[in-house]
Amino acid sequence: xxxxxxxxxxxxxxxxxxxxxxxxxxxxxxxxxxxxxxxxxxxxxxxxxxxxxxxxxxxxxxxxxxxxxxxxxxxxxxxxxxxxxxxxxxxxxxxxxxxxxxxxxxxxxxxxxxxxxxxxxxxxxxxxxxxxxxxxxxxxxxxxxxxxxxxxxxxxxxxxxxxxxxxxxxxxxxxxxxxxxxxxxxxxxxxxxxxxxxxxxxxxxxxxxxxxxxxxxxxxxxxxxxxxxxxxxxxxxxxxxxxxxxxxxxxxxxxxxxxxxxxxxxxxxxxxxxxxxxxxxxxxxxxxxxxxxxxxxxxxxxxxxxxxxxxxxxxxxxxxxxxxxxxxxxxxxxxxxxxxxxxxxxxxxxxxxxxxxxxxxxxxxxx
Amino acid sequence: xxxxxxxxxxxxxxxxxxxxxxxxxxxxxxxxxxxxxxxxxxxxxxxxxxxxxxxxxxxxxxxxxxxxxxxxxxxxxxxxxxxxxxxxxxxxxxxxxxxxxxxxxxxxxxxxxxxxxxxxxxxxxxxxxxxxxxxxxxxxxxxxxxxxxxxxxxxxxxxxxxxxxxxxxxxxxxxxxxxxxxxxxxxxxxxxxxxxxxxxxxxxxxxxxxxxxxxxxxxxxxxxxxxxxxxxxxxxxxxxxxxxxxxxxxxxxxxxxxxxxxxxxxxxxxxxxxxxxxxxxxxxxxxxxxxxxx
Numbered sequence: 171x172x173x174x175x176x177x178x179x180x181x182x183x184x185x186x187x188x189x190x191x192x193x194x195x196x197x198x199x200x201x202x203x204x205x206x207x208x209x210x211x212x213x214x215x216x217x218x219x220x221x222x223x224x225x226x227x228x229x230x231x232x233x234x235x236x237x238x239x240x241x242x243x244x245x246x247x248x249x250x251x252x253x254x255x256x257x258x259x260x261x262x263x264x265x266x267x268x269x270x271x272x273x274x275x276x277x278x279x280x281x282x283x284x285x286x287x288x289x290x291x292x293x294x295x296x297x298x299x300x301x302x303x304x305x306x307x308x309x310x311x312x313x314x315x316x317x318x319x320x321x322x323x324x325x326x327x328x329x330x331x332x333x334x335x336x337x338x339x340x341x342x343x344x345x346x347x348x349x350x351x352x353x354x355x356x357x358x359x360x361x362x363x364x365x366x367x368x369x370x371x372x373x374x375x376x377x378x379x380x381x382x383x384x385x386x387x388x389x390x391x392x393x394x395x396x397x398x399x400x401x402x403x404x405x406x407x408x409x410x411x412x413x414x415x416x417x418x419x420x421x422x423x424x425x426x427x428x429x430x431x432x433x434x435x436x437x438x439x440x441x442x443x444x445x446x447x448x449x450x451x452x453x454x455x456x457x458x459x460x461x462x463x464x465x466x467x468x469x470x471x472x473x474x475x476x477x478x479x480x481x482x483x484x485x486x487x488x489x490x491x492x493x494x495x496x497x498x499x500x501x502x503x504x505x506x507x508x509x510x511x512x513x514x515x516x517x518x519x520x521x522x523x524x525x526x527x528x529x530x531x532x533x534x535x536x537x
Numbered sequence: 538x539x540x541x542x543x544x545x546x547x548x549x550x551x552x553x554x555x556x557x558x559x560x561x562x563x564x565x566x567x568x569x570x571x572x573x574x575x576x577x578x579x580x581x582x583x584x585x586x587x588x589x590x591x592x593x594x595x596x597x598x599x600x601x602x603x604x605x606x607x608x609x610x611x612x613x614x615x616x617x618x619x620x621x622x623x624x625x626x627x628x629x630x631x632x633x634x635x636x637x638x639x640x641x642x643x644x645x646x647x648x649x650x651x652x653x654x655x656x657x658x659x660x661x662x663x664x665x666x667x668x669x670x671x672x673x674x675x676x677x678x679x680x681x682x683x684x685x686x687x688x689x690x691x692x693x694x695x696x697x698x699x700x701x702x703x704x705x706x707x708x709x710x711x712x713x714x715x716x717x718x719x720x721x722x723x724x725x726x727x728x729x730x731x732x733x734x735x736x737x738x739x740x741x742x743x744x745x746x747x748x749x750x751x752x753x754x755x756x757x758x759x760x761x762x763x764x765x766x767x768x769x770x771x772x773x774x775x776x777x778x779x780x781x782x783x784x785x786x787x788x789x790x791x792x793x794x795x796x797x798x799x800x801x802x803x804x805x806x807x808x809x810x811x812x813x814x815x816x817x818x819x820x821x822x823x824x825x826x827x828x829x830x831x
Contacts, residue, residue, distance in 0.1 A: 229626050229629075229630065293810070293814060294810070294813075294814070296814075296817075297813060297814070297817055299624070299625060299626055300571065300625050300626065300629065300765060300769065301765060301813050301817050303626060303629060304761070304762055304765045304809065304813065305809070305810055305813045305814075307758070307762075308762070308806035308807075308809045308810050308813075309806075309810070311802050311803070311806045312802075312803050312806050312807060312810075314802075315799070315800060315802045315803040315806075316800075316803060318799070319799040319800060320800075422633065422634075422637050425630065425633070426634060429630060429634075470645045471644065471645070471649075472640075472641040472642075472644035472645045473641065473645060474641075475637055475638065475640065475641035475644075476638045476641035476642055476645070477638075478637075478638075479634045479635065479636075479637040479638025479639075479641065480634075480638050482630075482631075482634035483616070483631050483634045483635050483638070486620075486627065486630065486631045486634070487616070487619045487620060487631065488619075490623075490627070
C-alpha cells in the first residue's frame with residue numbers, strides 16, 4: 171500500500187508543481203506568461219538531461235544538440251514556404267517545400283531527436299567519465315557548426331523566422347507534463363533499473379551480465395526524443411530560433427538546473443528547472459531594469475550568469491545531492507523505514523567516482 | 538605562404554595549447570581532477586596586461602605572473618580543497634560553473650567587446666622572410682615553452698618536492714601514508730599551473746591582441762580536449778596532446794579552402810571523436826590500458 175502511494179507521489183509531485191506553476195502563470199499578464207512558458211520548456215530540457223545523466227551517472231554535454239535539431243526541423247518545416255524560398259534559397263528540396271502542422275512538428279522533433287541520439291550513442295556510449303564528457307561536448311560543437319554554416323539544412327547564420335507561435339502556457343505545461351510521464355514510465359522499466367545498477371557499480375553490474383552499453387543507449391535515445399520534443403516546443407514558443415540560442419549557454423543553464431535540483435531524481439530535475447528558471451527569469455528582467463517598491467534597479471548585464479554559476483558551485487560543494495537530496499517527491503515520508511544509504515540514488519560525485527584518487531590510482535598503468 | 542610557413546605557424550599555436558595542457562595535466566596528475574577554470578586564470582592574466590598598460594614591459598610580465606599564480610591558488614583553496622576526493626567529472630562541472638560565473642564577471646567589469654593588449658607587438662616582425670615567414674614570437678614561444686618544460690622536468694625528477702609530486706600522482710593514498718605532504722604538493726601543482734597560465738596569456742596576446750570575456754573558455758576547451766586526446770594520465774602525453782590539437786587546428790586552417798573554413802571546428806571535433814573512440818585512454822597511451830572503456 172505504502173509503496174504504491176510512494177509511486178503515485180513520485181509521478182504526482184512533479185506534475186502538481188507543473189500545474190501549480192501553470193495556474194499561477196495564467197493569472198499574469200501576457201508578457202509575463204511568455205516567461206513562465208519559457209521556464210516550463212527549459213524544464214522539459216532538464217527532464218531530458220535527467221533521463222540519461224540521472225539514471226546512468228554519465229555526464230553528457232551534448233544533449234542540447236538534440237534540442238537544436240528538434241528546434242530547427244520543427245521551425246523550418248512549419249514556417250511559410252515563401253519565406254523559406256527567399257531566406258533559405260539553397261535548402262534541400264524536400265525541406266523547402268514540405269509544410270507540416272505545429273503538432274506534427276512536435277512529433278517530428280521527438281523522432282529526429284531520438285534518431286540523432288541513437289546514431290551518436292552507438293558511436294560514443296562505450297566511453298565513460300571524462301572521455302564521455304569531452305566526446306559529447308564535441309557533438310555539441312559539431313552540431314552547432316553544421317547548423318550555423320551548412321545552408322542546405324538551415325538558414326545558415328540567419329535565424330529561422332516566422333515560425334507559428336503555438337506553444338502557449340497551456341501547451342508548455344502539457345509538454346512538460348508529457349515529458350515527466352515518459353521519464354516516470356521509463357523509470358519503471360527493467361532496462362532503467364539495470365542501468366541504475368550499472369551507475370552504482372559498473373563492474374559488478376557487468377559481472378552479473380548486464381550490458382552497460384545497451385541500457386545506456388536506451389536511456390540516451392529516450393533522452394534524445396524528449397530533447398528534440400523540447401526543441402520543437404522551444405521554437406514554437408519564441409517564433410524563431412538561432413544557433414546561438416541552442417548552444418553552450420543553454421547547456422550550462424540546464425546543467426546547472428539539474429545539478430542544483432539533484433541529479434538522481436525526477437523530482438529534483440523538475441524542481442531545479444523551475445526554481446532556477448524563476449530566478450533566472452527574474453534576474454534577466456532586472457538586467458533590463460525593474461522596480462522594487464519605489465526603487466528602480468538595473469542590474470549589470472551578465473550578473474544573472476554570475477549568480478547562477480555561483481549557486482551551482484556552492485550547491486555542488488556543500489550539498490552535492492541538490493535541493494531534492496536525490497529523493498523523489500515525499501519519498502522519505504512514505505518509506506516504511508528510513509531509506510538505507512546503499513539503496514537511495516547517490517549524488518553524481520559518488521556515482522562516478524571511478525576516477526577518484528583512492529580508487530583509480532591502484533589500477534593505473536605503470537609505465 | 539609556403540608549407541614551411543604553415544608549419545611554423547602551426548608549431549606556434551601548438552606551443553600555446555601545449556602550455557594550456559601542462560596546467561591541466563599537472564593538476565590532474567596530482568588530484569585526478571579537472572580544472573576548467575584554468576582558462577579564466579589565463580583570461581585574468583590577459584586582462585591584467587591591459588590594466589597595467591602604462592607600466593614598463595618587465596613589470597607587466599611580473600604582475601601578470603603574480604596575478605595568475607594568486608588566482609590559481611585561490612581556486613585551489615575555495616574549490617579544490619573542499620572537493621578533495623570528488624570525481625574528475627564533478628570537478629569538471631563545478632569549474633565549468635565557476636568559469637561561466639567568471640565570464641560574467643569579466644563582461645561586467647571589462648565590457649563585452651574586449652580590451653586591446655598591445656604588449657611586445659614588435660615580436661610579430663619576421664626573422665626569416667619570404668616563403669618561411671618566421672616571426673620572432675614563434676622563436677620566443679618555442680624558447681619559453683621549452684625552458685618551462687625543462688624546468689618542470691628538472692623539478693619533477695631532480696628535487697625532493699618533485700619526487701613527492703610524482704609519488705602522489707602514482708598513488709595518492711600510499712603517498713600520504715608514507716608522509717608526503719599532500720597540501721604542499723597540490724599547492725606546487727597550482728603554482729606551476731598559474732605560471733603556465735601567465736605565459737599563455739602573454740604569448741597569446743602578442744599574436745591575438747584583443748582580450749574578450751570568452752578568451753579563457755575558448756582556450757581551455759581546446760586545451761582540455763588536447764589533454765584528454767594525448768592521455769591526461771601523464772604530463773608528457775597531455776602536453777603532446779595539447780600541442781597536436783593546436784598544430785592540427787592550425788594546419789587544417791591553412792589547408793582547408795577559404796569557403797569551407799567555417800567548418801573547421803567541425804573537422805577538429807570529428808578528429809577528437811575518432812581519436813576518443815579508437816583510443817579512449819589517449820593518443821599516446823599504449824594499447825591495453827583503456828581504463829575508461831566499458
